[in-house]
Amino acid sequence: MRSYSATSLRHLITNNTFLRGCANNPKEELEQAVKQAFVELDRNQDGHVSPAELQAALSERTGRSHKGLIGLMFETLDADKDGMVSMAELASLAM
Ligand SMILES: [Ca+2]
Numbered sequence: 633m634r635s636y637s638a639t640s641l642r643h644l645i646t647n648n649t650f651l652r653g654c655a656n657n658p659k660e661e662l663e664q665a666v667k668q669a670f671v672e673l674d675r676n677q678d679g680h681v682s683p684a685e686l687q688a689a690l691s692e693r694t695g696r697s698h699k700g701l702i703g704l705m706f707e708t709l710d711a712d713k714d715g716m717v718s719m720a721e722l723a724s725l726a727m
Pocket residue numbers: 673674675676677678679680681682685
């Protein structure tokens with residue numbers, strides 16, 4: 633099984649999956665992209681992205697389940713380790 637470094641995870645999240653190609657955009661556009669991505673991820677609109685929501689979004693986009701990857705991505709995203717990803721955490725990864 634392929635292992636993922638923090639850099640490749642960041643690339644996957646920001647460039648390939650949720651924030652398509654927004655890395656070089658002006659800050660306002662990036663903020664908009666983060667908000668849009670967050671709304672898409674937060675299915676039940678409780679203001680946080682759960683591991684299940686992350687997995688659902690990722691498998692929809694890529695057509696695969698990425699079971700091992702979800703945990704790693706979530707660890708990378710969930711900076712304060714409260715078990716959920718907030719908008720600020722998603723933003724801090726993208727910016
Ligand atoms: Ca949610």
